[in-house]
Amino acid sequence: MLRKRISKTIELPDNRIITIETGKLATQADGSVLIRMGNTMLLAAVVAKAAAEEGAFNFLPLSVDYQEKFAASGKIPGGFLKREGRLGDHEILIARLVDRAIRPLFPKGFNSEIQMNISLISADETILPDALAALAASSALSISSIPFHGPISEVRVARIEGAFLINPPSNLLEKADMNLMVAASDDHILMVEGEMSEVQEADMIAVIRYAHDAIKLHCQVQRELMQAVGVEKKIDKTSDTDGTPLYPAALREAIYADIYAVAKQHIPSKALRKEAFMAVGHRYNEQLTKDQNGQEVPVAGQKTFLLELQNQAIRELILNESIRLDGRQLDEIRSIESEIDYLPSAHGSALFTRGETQSLTTVTLGSKFDEQIIDRAMEDGYNRFMLHYNFPGFSTGEVKPNRGPSRREIGHGNLAMRALKAVLPPDKENLYTIRVVSDILESNGSSSMATVCAGSLALMDAGIPIKAAVSGIAMGMITDPATGRFAVLSDILGDEDHIGDMDFKVTGTHQGITACQMDMKVAGISYEMLEKALLQAKSGRLHILQKMEETIATPRSEGKPHAPKIVTIEIEKEMIGAIIGPGGKVIQEIQKETATHIDIVEQGHKGIVTIFSGNQEMLQKASGRIEKIIAKPTIGEVYIGKVKSVLNYGAFVEFMPGKDGFLHVSEVRLERIENLESVLEIGEELQVKLIGVDPKTGKYRLSRKILLSPDVVAAGG
Structure with a gap:
């Protein structure tokens, strides 16, 4: 078979080149491209099944997988199997970045199963592949016959020493005070996620604008590629209808009026609201069994009809009357309760409740020996700060088997981790390995932001000298494209998240933003909407911080009595051998006799001895032993x-x-x-x-x- 190789290039402002190539690899996929920047190469291949039967899915069955091949960087995987295993958390996070950017751009009603595979097949240590993954996915979709309202792209934009850089070299990111991933089409921002060092809202808007300008060029090059390939898109027959309403207009209007009335009752409880909406359906149960032509309507069709009316009523209530389901104003925050030291045996703990969302968060302090080992295709090393987020089924009153963390849990935990990481003390000032665990006990909107608040409180309860308290808030939006009206909602409920057009999470201190995550469920968001959402989020964030400070305003001066303690001793470099002893005999003996962990590292001409123990007496004993070893003999003594x-x-x-x-x-x-x-x-x-x-x-x-x-x-x- 003669392969037709087609290639297009994108030139970055600093003369670096991104190449998009198709026609040579994976030609049996519906669409495949090879993205190259430097020595980093990504292969993206997408396949869609034939259109599913109407009603087979009430969602888009899209799966996105991103995998880094160890051979790409000349490495053999660790462990016993010596092969790539299940996707790591960092791979799942990159896959989520792609998924969230492309998912809103498939035609409404399109329900074919789609699988997107993106593989890192060659690595360049200076060029991070995550900034190229969405470009690869969009390019593969754009040249396929799969219906897709693209193209789009995604870039990393960082502010380094005051200058904005697109997809900067990895070695410069340590100097960045803003590090965001931005996805967009030509016209609209689709997704934003990143971390910042307490920056202002105006700075964030500026950096998103800069990223969007770069993305527009990416989209233009993809259109040129589509033209060169000669793409013919399929027509999604599942979305075709004859335009005939399912039920008579009178019945629809009557049910809508009843649902609108329920939505307007300001019912604060999610469970009671659900019962009230279901009661409306029960009242019309007999009339819903047949359509206006007398044909039987399946139960699934009845439920879909009622749900559409419910969503429409809630949206209209907000846009027309600025009334929310629980009676709050658009910018009003739910009631907040918090307490610390809730768990007496934990090193730090906090219980944070906002409305019907509740997080019980713990902090555990460990030594250097508790650090997380990182073994990835492009990264090796250790991690001393971990945050894990758990979302059990009972938090929403559901039955759900525990099968390990879902992609959603991994994503929410990562967002909260980035939010809190910005205020942690430097490693020199904090020698602990820190693990934060958020267990969501109740959920009705933005449990990830409750995790940020509870995590901040728990860290202060544990005596970790964080720079400042951090709070988080989830913003929503309802839009009407026909009229241009929109409403920004602060501290959204789960129902508002479900029917809304945006989920925008913002975290920060009194001084500025530390992390954000924005997902659009429609084509995009204007800068006017973005600015209003950010300013309204700031007001809510500061309100939540004020409530948190009523519980604890500054970190404890020291950790709990039962928390482990760390002592460091600076020694002369030549004394390291004396402490270790022949074959490690001396240090092993001290650790065994005192039940402590001792670590020694060289720093220039000095050595730093770190002693870790949960027992103060044993800590002092080990410290005394080492002090004797390093003591200098005195003539005459x-x-x-x-x-x-x-x-x-x-x-x-x-x-x-x-x-x-x-x-x-x-x-x-x-x-x-x-x-x-x-x-x-x-x-x-x-x-x-x-x-x-x-x-x-x-x-x-x-x-x-x-x-x-x-x-x-x-x-x-």
């Missing part, structure tokens, strides 16, 4: 020594831990000794005085005789 070996002409005595001195036979007694072995025994303890250092050998010289002389005795020596 008297020590209790232990005989290590005996020779004819003298004995070697350990007078300090790890330090031996020579006791000459003439310095043992006042009188002459013929046979030293008859006077001293190995292991015997005796008092000796350090009288000097041999200038030739550097060995310590000891004397016992001087302590027995009449002059010393008379002087009280």
Whole structure:
């Protein structure tokens, strides 16, 4: 088969090149492209099944997988299997970035199963692949016959030393005070996620605008690729209808009026609201069984009809009357309750409740030995701050088997982690490995933001000296494209999230934003909407911070009595060997006897000894042992020594831990000794005085005789 290779290029402002190529690899997929930037290469392939039967799915069955091949960076996977296993958290997070950007752009009603596979097949340590994954996915979809309202693209934009950079080299990101992933089409922003160092709302809008300008070029190049390929898109027959209403207009209007009335009742409880809406359906149950032509309507069709009316009523109520389901104003925050030290045995804990959303969060402090080992295709190392988010079924009154964290849980936990990471003290000031765990006990809107609030409180309860408290808020939006009207909602409910057009989570301190995550469920958002949402989010964020500060305003001055403690000792570099001992004998003995963990690292010309223990007494004991080892002998001082070996002409005595001195036979007694072995025994303890250092050998010289002389005795020596 003759393969037709087509290639297009995107030139970045700094003259770096991104190449999009199709026609050479994976040609049996519906669409496949190879994206290359430097030595980083991504292969994206998409396949769609034939259109499903109408009603087979009431959602878009789209799956996106991103995988990094270890061979891409010349590595063999760790562990026993030595092959790529299940997707790691970082791969799932990148897949979510792609999924959230492309999902809103499929035709409404399109229900064919779609599988998108993106693989890192060649790695460049300076070029991060996550910023290219959505471009690869959009390109593959755009050149396929699959209906898709693209193209779109996604870029990383960072502010480094005051300048905005698109897809910057990885070694520069440590200097960035803003690091965002932005996805957009030509006209609209679709998705934003990232972390920041307490930046202002205006800065965030500016950086998104800058990213959008770069994305427009990506979209233009994709259209050129589509034209070169000659794409013919399929028509989605599942969305075709004859335009005939399912039920008579009078029945529809009557049910709508009843649903609208329920939505207007300001029912605060999610469960009671659900019952009230279901009661409307029950009242019309008999009339809904047949359509206006007398044909039977399946139960699924009846439920879909009622749900559509319910969604429409809630949206119209908000747009027309600025009334929300629970009676709040558009910018009003639900009631907040919080407490710390809820779990007496945890190192730090907090219970945070906002409306019907509740997080019980714990902080556990560990040593360097508890660090998370990172073994990825493009990254090795250790992680000292972890945040895990758990969302059990009972939190929403559902039955759900526990099968490990879902992609949603991994994504929400990552967002909360990034929000709190910005305020953690530098490693030099905090030697703990920190694990934060948020267990969601109730959920009705934005449990990830409750995790941020509870996590901030728990860290302060644990005595971690964070820079400032962090709160989070979830914003929603209802839009009417026909009239241009829109409403921004603060602290959204689960129902409002479900029927809304935007889910925008913002976290930050009093000083500025630390993290954000925005997902659009429609074509996009204007900058006017974005600015209003950000400013309204700021007001809500500050209100929540005020409530949190009523519980705890600053971190505890020290950790809980039962929390582990860490002591650091700075030593001379040459003393490291003395503490470790031959084959690690000395340090292992100290750890065994004191039940502590001891770590030693070199820092320049010094050594840093870190001792970790949950027992203060054992910590002091281990510290004392090390202090003795590193103590410098003082000439003229008297020590209790232990005989290590005996020779004819003298004995070697350990007078300090790890330090031996020579006791000459003439310095043992006042009188002459013929046979030293008859006077001293190995292991015997005796008092000796350090009288000097041999200038030739550097060995310590000891004397016992001087302590027995009449002059010393008379002087009280």
